[in-house]
Amino acid sequence: MRSDNTESDVMNGSFLQPSDSELQRWMSSAFIMAKEALESGEVPVGCLLVYNNMVLGKGRNEVNETKNATRHAEMVALDQVLEWCSHRELDPKEVCKCCVLYVTVEPCITCAAALRLLNIPLVVYGCKNERFGGCGSVLDVSSADLPHTGTAFKCIPGHRADEAVDMLKTFYKQENPNVPKPKVRKDGMGPAGGSVTTHTRKHEGDGKMAASD
Amino acid sequence: MEPETKKRKGMESDPDSSWHVIPVLSDEMSEEVTLLDAYAVPITDKRQTSRLVKDLSVVHPLADLQHIKRVRACKDKSSPHALEVIVCLVSDISISAQTRRPTLTDLLTSKDFNLKGLGEPFLVRIPARAPLTRPQFERASLHWPTSFHEDKQVTLGLTGQLFTSSQQAKIQEYMTAAVEAARSGREEGMDAVGAAIVDPKSGRIITVGHDLTRDHPLHHAVMVCIDLVAWAQGGGVYPYGKHPACRYTVSDPLISSEESAQPYICTGYELYVTREPCVMCAMALVHSRISRVFYGASSPDGALGTKFKIHCQKGLNHHFDVYKGVMRQTCEELTLLH
Ligand SMILES: [Zn+2]
Ligand SMILES: [Zn+2]
Numbered sequence: 386m387r388s389d390n391t392e393s394d395v396m397n398g399s400f401l402q403p404s405d406s407e408l409q410r411w412m413s414s415a416f417i418m419a420k421e422a423l424e425s426g427e428v429p430v431g432c433l434l435v436y437n438n439m440v441l442g443k444g445r446n447e448v449n450e451t452k453n454a455t456r457h458a459e460m461v462a463l464d465q466v467l468e469w470c471s472h473r474e475l476d477p478k479e480v481c482k483c484c485v486l487y488v489t490v491e492p493c494i495t496c497a498a499a500l501r502l503l504n505i506p507l508v509v510y511g512c513k514n515e516r517f518g519g520c521g522s523v524l525d526v527s528s529a530d531l532p533h534t535g536t537a538f539k540c541i542p543g544h545r546a547d548e549a550v551d552m553l554k555t556f557y558k559q560e561n562p563n564v565p566k567p568k569v570r571k572d573g574m575g576p577a578g579g580s581v582t583t584h585t586r587k588h589e590g591d592g593k594m595a596a597s598d
Numbered sequence: 599m600e601p602e603t604k605k606r607k608g609m610e611s612d613p614d615s616s617w618h619v620i621p622v623l624s625d626e627m628s629e630e631v632t633l634l635d636a637y638a639v640p641i642t643d644k645r646q647t648s649r650l651v652k653d654l655s656v657v658h659p660l661a662d663l664q665h666i667k668r669v670r671a672c673k674d675k676s677s678p679h680a681l682e683v684i685v686c687l688v689s690d691i692s693i694s695a696q697t698r699r700p701t702l703t704d705l706l707t708s709k710d711f712n713l714k715g716l717g718e719p720f721l722v723r724i725p726a727r728a729p730l731t732r733p734q735f736e737r738a739s740l741h742w743p744t745s746f747h748e749d750k751q752v753t754l755g756l757t758g759q760l761f762t763s764s765q766q767a768k769i770q771e772y773m774t775a776a777v778e779a780a781r782s783g784r785e786e787g788m789d790a791v792g793a794a795i796v797d798p799k800s801g802r803i804i805t806v807g808h809d810l811t812r813d814h815p816l817h818h819a820v821m822v823c824i825d826l827v828a829w830a831q832g833g834g835v836y837p838y839g840k841h842p843a844c845r846y847t848v849s850d851p852l853i854s855s856e857e858s859a860q861p862y863i864c865t866g867y868e869l870y871v872t873r874e875p876c877v878m879c880a881m882a883l884v885h886s887r888i889s890r891v892f893y894g895a896s897s898p899d900g901a902l903g904t905k906f907k908i909h910c911q912k913g914l915n916h917h918f919d920v921y922k923g924v925m926r927q928t929c930e931e932l933t934l935l936h
Contacts, residue, residue: 452833453825454863454885460816467814477815494908495885498878499816516915519881523913524906526877533899534876 400437400485401507401539408509411435411487412544416511418445419489419552426559429552432458432488434466434505436480442466459488459496463503481505482536489549491542494519497526501535509541511549617927619769619892621755622903622920624910627730631737633723634663635688637705639716640672641681646715650683657708658686665728667743684742685719731756755921769892772796772870773925775806777894779819780872780932782843783808790932792843793819793871795827795864798889804830804867805846807838820871820879824886827864864888872929874900874922880908884916891920894929 403411411433418431422445434442444461448454466484470477481503486492489511492500497519500508508520508527519526520540528537641647651668660666669683685705688696695704702713725738728745732753735746754760761769772794780792789809796803805826810817814836822844828834830846838844864886872894875883880901883891891902891909901908902920909920 447835450833451828451835452831452863453828453835454887455821455824455882456835463816493885494881495878498876498881502815502878516913517881517885519877523911524877524908529877529905531877531899531905533897534878 400435400483403485403507403509403541408487408541408544411485412489412509412511414440415487415489416545416548418443419549422446423552423556428458429549429556430458430488430490432462432486434462434484434486436466436484441469441480441484455495457493457496459486459492460499462486463499466503478504485509489545490514490553491518491520491522491540493517494524494526498534500538501526501531504536505538506536507539507541509544511544512546512553513542617925618758618923619755619761619766619921620758620923621752621760622907622909622922623731623752623756624907626727627734627752629734631729631734631741632726633741634726636722636724637685637688637691637700637719638682638722639685639702639705639719640677640679641669641683641715642679642717643715644680647681647683649712650715653711654683654685657706657711658690660684660687663687663724663726665745666724667745670743679717683716684722684724688721768801769870769924772803772868773872773892773894773929775803776819776870776872777925777928777932779806779808779843783810783819783841784932784935786812786841788812790935791819791871791873792932793823793869795823795888796868796870797866798868799866802847805844807844808841810841810844816878818876818879819873820869820875821882823869823871824864824882827867827886831863862887868892870924872932873897874902874904877901877906877908880906883918884908884914887916888918890918892924893920893922894924894926895933896922897933 415431415433418433419429420431422431423429428446428448430446432444433440442462442465444458444463444465446458447456447461466481467477470480482505484505486500486505486508487510488508491510491512491514492508493514494517510520513522515522517523520542521527527540641650647669654668660668666684669681672680672682691700691704700719702716702719705719706713722742724742725744728747729735729738730749730752732746732748733756735744735748738744751760775794776792778792779794780790783792784790789811791809793807794803795805805823807819807822807826809819810822817836822838825835826838826844826846830848864883866889868890869883869888870892874893874895874897875891876897876899893902896904899905903922908914909918911917
């Protein structure tokens, strides 16, 4: 896996300054993922973690199926990187510090902190996340003085931002009218709590939460 | 999976019986009183008071200072006049008038204003913002009388009277579960941080967990507990079989059917954690809609009071109450084990 060829990008640090063509290439993959998610009625966020011109992690939001509100696309992709490292018995810290995250929406505060904790040095993103953004929109976790929370990271914002915002808007619009009425289970059968759509309906705005996270 | 706290009542002879629950309030609620320079004038003819207040509110409405009581009783009892009234802020009049000692006509420039009953202006300092807590109110009132809409919960919290002794015992019971989890984690070589999530309606502990960062760098105790709640609700991401002290209770279907549905993730639940959560965990609690957080020891990058106050961060759509200092000494001793 660790050929001289793949090592070079990391060795000379050029991955920290992706060329326009690199940036467009990876971001267009992220946008394709976001579009696919939107078309299947899911939160339109796409992200990938790139190391040495290899995609080590690809994520989409998995909040609904896991009932874990922190399963954002970035967390899913980070787990894949950790898995990749453990299979190859590589130190995740050494790999992560040479990874770039490409994501269609600014990471939320939780994800921004997770990226810090794993020492990811660079995040390229599309639109701002006005509700939860951790790279300046709500808080700036990316550059805050937090000596015990990994390392600060650099951001390249605004790549195809309008497109990313439009996808989020489309998602919000189609979401609300489609949500089925909550079923009140009186029989004690079936999964307690019902489906997550029930929850979404009960708590106005949670769909949006998942969306812009 | 009943938590073991009951079996271990012996643990209650906690060395640290002197702890106090301290609310972690927003910056606005904890800040010092800010003051503005203003001109006040003695009311030399008491009978003019209500007319003066009415006329002044037209020419100088003090729109951002609704908390200020316009008239006060004169502090100096030997004074010939009994009342004093705020005319305007220093910043309301021209710079040239500010530099000399302004006269009444500098403050009330309209020829139509009836100056009857007013003495000569003098400088006062008045509170810039409405007090949000009783201590702020008391400090503000030293400068000028101020109205105050008291939040009784906050006052009780600040005076340490919010929780009854039986509630305090419950808090200790839940934190003890978190402390025991932290110790179990420590035995596995993890950081000594533990947490428990409780449903206060039933009093049941839903999950107990501890730090697992040796297995996964993001598995702080709080993240573990959030995922364990997901497991308890039929979801979940990571397996915890190797860690017996990380556990959850599936809610009784007979009970949950009564209440129609489980809450959305952590809605209505409380978290007890030995150490102040970091920014990742604090925001994860916002995403999970936790209702209250109790922690023991502060941490240097903590996000519920130390570096940030995520629980009352402007711009976020969910806020919750935070209390610190629970079993403080025991929890601080755990952090020394790192
Ligand atoms: Zn996120
Ligand atoms: Zn944490």
